[in-house]
Amino acid sequence: MEAQVIKERIYQFLIQLKQADGLQYDTELFQSKYITSLFALQIVQFIEREFHLKLGRRDITEQNFHTIDAMAELVQRRLAGGGEGNG
Amino acid sequence: MADKPAQVKCVIWDLDGTVWEGTLTEGGAQALRPGVADAIRELDRRGIIQSVASKNDAAPALKRLEAFGLADYFLCPQISWGPKSGAVQAILDTLNLKPEAVAFVDDSPFERDEVRFAHPKVRTYDAAQAASLPQLPECCVRFITQDSANRRKMYQADLNRQAAERDFGGSAEEFLTTLDMRMEITRVTQEDLQRVEELTVRTHQLNSTGYTYSYEQLLALAQSPEHIFCICGLQDRYGDSGKVGLLLLERQAQALRLKLLIVSCRVMTRGIGSALLAYATQLAQAEGKALQAEFLETEHNRIMYITYKLAGFDEVEEDGANLLLEYAKAEPIPFPPYLTVEFPDAGA
Structure with missing residues (x-):
């Protein structure tokens, strides 16, 4: 799946969770307090459902979720059959 | 330790011939079956929630429940002419319950079988047991908070x-x-x-x-x-x-x-x-x-x-x-x- 498609789907989900003021693919979600842990959980559940993935313990890191770009990278890596990251 | 039966968290009631005597569409439902109202109130007091799966037209059936002073006890009642297995599924989904936590009470062996076939973990009871439901161990709670x-x-x-x-x-x-x-x-x-x-x-x-x-x-x-x-x-x-x-x-x-x-x-x-x-x-x-x-x-x-x-x-x-x-x-x-x-x- 193309990175652009993945990013757009995640973006669409995020703005449903929270109104976006200039949300970009590289906006730091944790620093800007954009994500509370409640929303973080819903994002993980969304990604698993939307892309038919089962994320492992080592996938669940801030590094993999701090921007839309990072989430899309994680999804692509896992869709390509890559194992859990080393994060 | 012996396995004790899983706690019932929700009781789903049929209406005709179970909660009340006779069939509403045939002029019945003039009286409640003995002991049923007390059982419903007691289960409610224990924090066991209750719902309805009945084949009837919704408006008149709800009106009867209100007249008997029982309507408020039932969450998301499912009253329609569809199969009861579907009604039970709707209740499980709406109240976020697992089938093993649910009891289904109905006087019709056919309806009990139909529900059990679709939901093998749902426990089913004949209307004859309705009044004594609160005495069953699976409906007992350790304390009431x-x-x-x-x-x-x-x-x-x-x-x-x-x-x-x-x-x-x-x-x-x-x-x-x-x-x-x-x-x-x-x-x-x-x-x-x-x-x-x-x-x-x-x-x-x-x-x-x-x-x-x-x-x-x-x-x-x-x-x-x-x-x-x-x-x-x-x-x-x-x-x-x-x-x-x-x-x-x-x-x-x-x-x-x-x-x-x-x-x-x-x-x-x-x-x-x-x-x-x-x-x-x-x-x-x-x-x-x-x-x-x-x-x-x-x-x-x-x-x-x-x-x-x-x-x-x-x-x-x-x-x-x-x-x-x-x-x-x-x-x-x-x-x-x-x-x-x-x-x-x-x-x-």
């Missing part, structure tokens, strides 16, 4: 809230803001202990360790200066959700150690876990200590792991299913903006 007595009203408030959320046009956060949620954090006292025990036994998904304690142990923890043991209540404009969360911290030399973080599944998407975790980081900072959290992986509590990790906790020790996590940031987590947090104990 304030929360169990109010459970039906809380579920009803949840249903109203869910309907409002479906109709709401804005984002999830905006919706949460409209709820006017007030969370009250207090120290656990002796009066809370039964509810504390109930939460530790009933909660599986939002439970960081699954540790259970005896009543005496809980009492000791509540009185121990080495521990901070908090319970939280939640109210919003739809009603009082009761006591929905627990936080147990142990004071160690260098760290506060989070032993137990539990949030009732009923309030899963309302940020209570986030808020309790935020409070723990604030307490640790106030005491000038690190914050560590024990996490014991179970079949059901992956959600809790995700919550910790994305709130800024890192793993520092791993021993099989036992993990030790540590909050790795300098700044404590602020409370979520859509929630007002109150501390009635403070200054007392």
Whole structure:
């Protein structure tokens, strides 16, 4: 799946969770307090459902979720059959 | 120890020939069957919720229930001419119940079979057993707390809230803001202990360790200066959700150690876990200590792991299913903006 498609789907989900003021693919979600842990959980559940993935313990890191770009990278890596990251 | 039957959390009633005598569409339903109203009230008092699966036209059947003074006891009644297995499925979905927690009462062997065929784990009972349901061991509860007595009203408030959320046009956060949620954090006292025990036994998904304690142990923890043991209540404009969360911290030399973080599944998407975790980081900072959290992986509590990790906790020790996590940031987590947090104990 193309990175652009993945990013757009995640973006669409995020703005449903929270109104976006200039949300970009590289906006730091944790620093800007954009994500509370409640929303973080819903994002993980969304990604698993939307892309038919089962994320492992080592996938669940801030590094993999701090921007839309990072989430899309994680999804692509896992869709390509890559194992859990080393994060 | 012998296996005891799983606790029934919800009883689903047929109406014709089960709750009342005869068939409504044939001029029956002039009287309730003996003992049924008492059974319904007793189950309700114990915190066992109830619903209806009846083949009837909805409006006249509900009107009859109202005339008998019973309509309020039933959550999301399913009254239509569709199969009862579908009605049971709708109730399971709406109330977020597992089939093994549900009992179905119907005078028709055909309907009981039809439900059992689709839902093998649902327990079915003949109408002849209706009046004596409260005597069955699976319908007995160890004790009745304030929360169990109010459970039906809380579920009803949840249903109203869910309907409002479906109709709401804005984002999830905006919706949460409209709820006017007030969370009250207090120290656990002796009066809370039964509810504390109930939460530790009933909660599986939002439970960081699954540790259970005896009543005496809980009492000791509540009185121990080495521990901070908090319970939280939640109210919003739809009603009082009761006591929905627990936080147990142990004071160690260098760290506060989070032993137990539990949030009732009923309030899963309302940020209570986030808020309790935020409070723990604030307490640790106030005491000038690190914050560590024990996490014991179970079949059901992956959600809790995700919550910790994305709130800024890192793993520092791993021993099989036992993990030790540590909050790795300098700044404590602020409370979520859509929630007002109150501390009635403070200054007392």
